[in-house]
Amino acid sequence: MSRVRSDYEKTLWRKIVRFVNGENDLFDEQSGFNIEAEELDARKRKLFFEEAEWNKKKVQITELIEERSEESEKKAVRLYERFYRLFAVITCVAIIAILLATVVNLPDYGDASNPVNNVVSRKYIEDGIEDTGAVNIVAGMILDYRAFDTLGESHVLFIAAVCVMILLKIDPDSEKGKRFISLENDRAYEPKNDPILVWTTKILVPVIITYGVYIILNGHLSPGGGFSGGAIIGAGLILYLNAFGFKKTEKFFTQKTFSVVSVSALLFYSVSKTYAFFTGANGIHSFISKGTPGDIISAGLILPLNICVGAVVACTMYSFYGMFRKGGL
Amino acid sequence: MINPFTFVLLGFLIICAIAACFCKNFLTSVIIFMSYSVVMSILWMVLESPDLAITEAAVGAGVTSVLFFVTLKKIHAMNDKKNVDNKAPMDDKEKDRSADM
Numbered sequence: 001m002s003r004v005r006s007d008y009e010k011t012l013w014r015k016i017v018r019f020v021n022g023e024n025d026l027f028d029e030q031s032g033f034n035i036e037a038e039e040l041d042a043r044k045r046k047l048f049f050e051e052a053e054w055n056k057k058k059v060q061i062t063e064l065i066e067e068r069s070e071e072s073e074k075k076a077v078r079l080y081e082r083f084y085r086l087f088a089v090i091t092c093v094a095i096i097a098i099l100l101a102t103v104v105n106l107p108d109y110g111d112a113s114n115p116v117n118n119v120v121s122r123k124y125i126e127d128g129i130e131d132t133g134a135v136n137i138v139a140g141m142i143l144d145y146r147a148f149d150t151l152g153e154s155h156v157l158f159i160a161a162v163c164v165m166i167l168l169k170i171d172p173d174s175e176k177g178k179r180f181i182s183l184e185n186d187r188a189y190e191p192k193n194d195p196i197l198v199w200t201t202k203i204l205v206p207v208i209i210t211y212g213v214y215i216i217l218n219g220h221l222s223p224g225g226g227f228s229g230g231a232i233i234g235a236g237l238i239l240y241l242n243a244f245g246f247k248k249t250e251k252f253f254t255q256k257t258f259s260v261v262s263v264s265a266l267l268f269y270s271v272s273k274t275y276a277f278f279t280g281a282n283g284i285h286s287f288i289s290k291g292t293p294g295d296i297i298s299a300g301l302i303l304p305l306n307i308c309v310g311a312v313v314a315c316t317m318y319s320f321y322g323m324f325r326k327g328g329l
Numbered sequence: 330m331i332n333p334f335t336f337v338l339l340g341f342l343i344i345c346a347i348a349a350c351f352c353k354n355f356l357t358s359v360i361i362f363m364s365y366s367v368v369m370s371i372l373w374m375v376l377e378s379p380d381l382a383i384t385e386a387a388v389g390a391g392v393t394s395v396l397f398f399v400t401l402k403k404i405h406a407m408n409d410k411k412n413v414d415n416k417a418p419m420d421d422k423e424k425d426r427s428a429d430m
Contacts, residue, residue: 138380215383223379223380223382223383224379224380224383225380227384228380228383228384228387231384231387231388231391231392232383232387232391234387234392235387235391235392235395238392238395317392320392320396321392321395321396321399324396324399324400324403325399
């Protein structure tokens, strides 16, 4: 009787059969499908744990890296702030030093040999009334001799107003504009109905605007001119707007008013003074009579130019306020 | 050459400039800036340039400060912490008042 072998699977013949079937290596008993289920489970578990540990390590490593990068960022920020302060102090001290040196080297106050008292200013003072017809020599200078500078100034103001519009204007039809208007509506409490403000405005605004008009119209006779008068009118309009709200001011001042008034004023200025720019300020004799110095209608083009500058400045001041307040006119 | 009145004004000018820089409250700072502009316009008057005095008073003390006030209101820097708590009931009162009127 042949005895029953318990290790039947491990006989050489079976091994060869399995090898021919391509199931495992010839003499390697541990590999391949020869693994029992428990062993497989154990291996799986081991693998799983290894993976978990690996993941943990990964997380730790990434955290470490992040911490280190944060630390390095903090360091960089701290370094930047230190340098920033240092450079700010250095720049400030340098500018102060330059300015103080300039002030020390300025010519003495009221000295007769100052560069201010040269031929040009003597010419302006002596021939100013004859050349320009303006009693106020300053107006004659800025609107006749040096009208080009004033043209540039008014254009700078206009461009500033346009830039503020580009930055702050809100389209009320867009979604963002609707949200803004519902969130921060300044007009919710308008009109304010504050008796002190309303009555002060009722008394003051006509006086302020009349004073501004007076300064503009008398620009060639008395101190002042387009810029100061326009600023005063703009301030008066702002006061009126504060007291009575946008609904009342929209009756006479809208976006269209702003563009029409500013652009037409600048156009008139440019057209009426272009000849002087081409001829070097004093070339062609103007056909507009100078009038009697001291009259309101005198001094040729200075009065209309003053009105133009005043209109531009008043519009600009008011539009600044409107833009800052609610993002529109 | 310079009379004592001018000296006093110049002193005011310097004090206002430094105070406007070092003031912690924005509103106070803007008001000090306004007073700086007023002193400066008087100084222009003393220096015999009334054109500049008028412009300084209108632009420096008037329009610029108003623009500053509007900006401070927009960024909610006008109210102290005490006033923020009382803000809502005040607004309701204002609404009622405006509705009454």
